[in-house]
Amino acid sequence: MDKKQFVYALFRGLAVAATLISIILCTLLAANWLQLVLYTPLDTPGLKVLEERYRENPSDSGLLEEIRSLDLLARKAYFTKSRQIRTGGFILLGSIAVSLIAFAVMAQSRRSLPVPGKGEDSGVRTRERRFARILIGGVTLLLLIVSVGAVILSDNIIPIGVLSVSETVTQEALPEADNLPAGKMADVPAFPADYEHYWPAFRGPGGVARAEGENYPLDWDVETGRHILWSIGITEQGFNSPVVWKEQIFLAFGDTEQFEVVSFSTTDGSELWRTMVKQITDPETLPDISEDTGYAAPTLATDGEGVYGIFATGDVFALEMGGSIRWSRNLGSPSINYGHASSLMTYKNCVLVQYDHEDSARIMALDRNDGKSIWEKKRDVSSSWASPVFASCGEQWILLLNANPYFNAYNPDNGEELWSLDYMNGEVAPSPAYYGHIAFAANQYATLVAADILTGDFLWEYYDDLPNVSSPLATENYLILPTAYGVVTCLDALTGEVLWFEEWEEGFYSSPISAGGNVYMADLSGVVHIFKPGSSYEEVALISMGEPVLSTPAFSEGRIYIRTESRLYGIGE
């Protein structure tokens, strides 16, 4: 036997063996699989009988244990079978691969000699080509029939023209907002039913810095881990505050290279999805920003339908709750010191954008579905870093904006200006506050003004120790003013009388939040001050996060989510 014959014989044996193994394996696997498909594990007669008996006698703990044991056995058997199929599949794959290789080697080692062809036969060729034309013609005719059939079957049952659909139907970056066809404010509730249950925007629902619910943690320890549900490291850049909707926490990140939105799980902080938001503007002409503002200072907003955000480039976008991009557009590169920082707010079917810059200042309502402007109002103000706040007055919602020189109120349905107070100056970063019928706005080196929320009538004014980054907090009777140099003042919300003030070594960028009857405030060193709002300072706790806190914590369903300089914490009991 020569070498080739030996190789052929060897691999033939191997091929036969591998094939036989494969056939046996797949017969067994097929039987296993059929059993798996046909057998419904929890529908066994024995288990059904026991369950019936248990329903008649629910106090029988012995029976309950028996049911649980049988249930567990059935589940174990099912998953064992699944595992066997999977393992068997891998072995089968291996044996098929061996068979194929063996067959290939057999073919190589015993190649038959090539048989000469007949050469060109023009008659045959002509006939072949004629048949080919017939077949191509047939396929083409079929295609035409399918197309015509599709045209016939097409119907316009879906109502069209609900929106003013422009001729441009791609999702390219849209031109200047003023040139766009208008969208339409939908006749829907201002906010979703469970809006106040979560933390959907900067400073919570409506931006009013008040959390729903009573039981929020009052003590935790990042070193020992007490009441720390989870913590994750964050290396990407962004000073925006976390927002929460159901089981998702959203944060935005941005630097000179890329802009992203990330969703984390509220349960364990794991990353659920990460979406890169393509920069619409020329990446070589990024606006000038300062390092302590960054490209991702504005906090995201969500209404449960989508996640909305804006970067310092002027790129505003909407994502689905699952992370895919719904739309994005650029509002024009902002000309503003430090970088754009105003956060978004949602209302009905729109996203509100306070876009106050040196070159142009406006408040816009963009359709959350496609980014088109529903309404826009030019504002006669300078740059502002404050964010919109919603105030409720009975059935009416009022949109409050703070800028230099005006503290304004607008009708969020159409952008109509309701009132305007000329009191502000300087670089305005603190957002407004309100409680009851009083609205407040403040800025360091300017003033704190209180006004009637419906009429805009001036009520009182205060000048000392005012915030320049964090925003004031209004509770039922009190107004809390944290400053960047550590002084915290509590005023009587009705009169403006100073009730108390405290001074700490570290200042506050993070805004105070009212939750569970207490006020939570994180200073720049990362110490969370918890106290009761009252006519005197009543400390509840001082808890260190171990590193600076610049953003405002989120409060949702009894948990607190705090973003420190390099970590995100989920705190709860």
Place this chain on the structure above:
Amino acid sequence: MKRKFLLFSLFFSFLLVSLSGIDRFPRPEFKTNYSTPSLTTVPARANFYDYIDVGILFVSLFLATWLGVKKRSRRGILILAFFSIVYFGFWRRGCVCSIGAIQNVVLALFNTTYMVPLTVIIFFLLPLVTALFWGRSFCSGVCPFGALQEVVALKPVRLPEWLNRGLGTLPLIYLAFGILFAVTGADFIICRFDPFVGFFRFGATVEMFIYGGILLLIGIFVARPYCRFLCPYGVLLGWISQLSGRHLTITPDKCIDCKLCENSCPVDAIKKPHSGESDPKRLKERRMVLLLIVLMPVFSILLGWGFSAAAPFFSRLHPEVETAYQVALEEQGQVEYSTLESDAFRASGKPAADLFARASIIRERFRIAGWPVGILLGFSIVMRYIGTFVRRKQEGYEPDKEACVSCGRCFASCPVEQQRKDKRDNG
């Protein structure tokens, strides 16, 4: 025969392996305070792995080209094919692949909000660039689908030329629809109807397994049925490959017209020599070609119009449009049943007007995109038809650059090649 039966059994049974995974257990209802842990998401693959894949693709293409054009080693191509099945198929689970990348690229071209990674663009472009110079090296042993079909093509038979040419129209149509549905954001149908990815992932629907299994079974006798009669990427490779200057050749030297290679190509991609003499019927054919050229714009525009006018129909492949359609039917009382999607939509509390508006926008996209896609398809089909009339003078046997997948099976049939090998082996 026995061997064929064994192979048949192997492939059929392998289909059954991954048909599992149905959730047959409802979650238990606990009476204690036990809370079901929420599912965690597997972290995304680190980006640098994608660049490793690109590097391996580059090396594989280089090897495939070198093995086919320079070294002329069928064995080497076969080994490379096995590697591709393992790496690009099972290890990378068939994704990202150059075939599906067509959709990512066209969507990114027309949708500025869609991000396509650079690695996907490279996967799309690199085989095309290779084809421009050296032909379809990608198909020979780099594409995992081609490689899988290559290793199972154990007893390929020749198909008549008319069948090859006729069925060769199907990939054009598939490509057109793939582009249409991708560019409108409706679906990636090339991925959805991928016949082999289920094997690589050990998981797919029963229908897809059967579809892939049938293709592989057919592939034992009709080599590379997906590559020849379905693959949309093969259309692009074929077009570009015709421009290649250094394509693989059957003979390493001048063809001696021995006719031994004539039946050796498993994909019927060998062109026979032709004298180029005039045929009395040529005049009639020339007139036909002229007529076709005149009618080409008419046919193309007709097809473009058809695709565009059928936008309401085609757009229903988009899940949002289909939901809007169902909701509209329910609101107009034309149906009494609801679907899961329409129920879910109503439970969301969103206004139907929003849904209809979005559906209108999507449908408009189909209307606009249908025109160029239909026109290009019409143009391509007519050109293919005209190609059946074209006769060029040719000396010697040559691979058809458009159809040849550079598998190297023809090498063994060429006596000149054997001479070269003997010379090399004997020093």
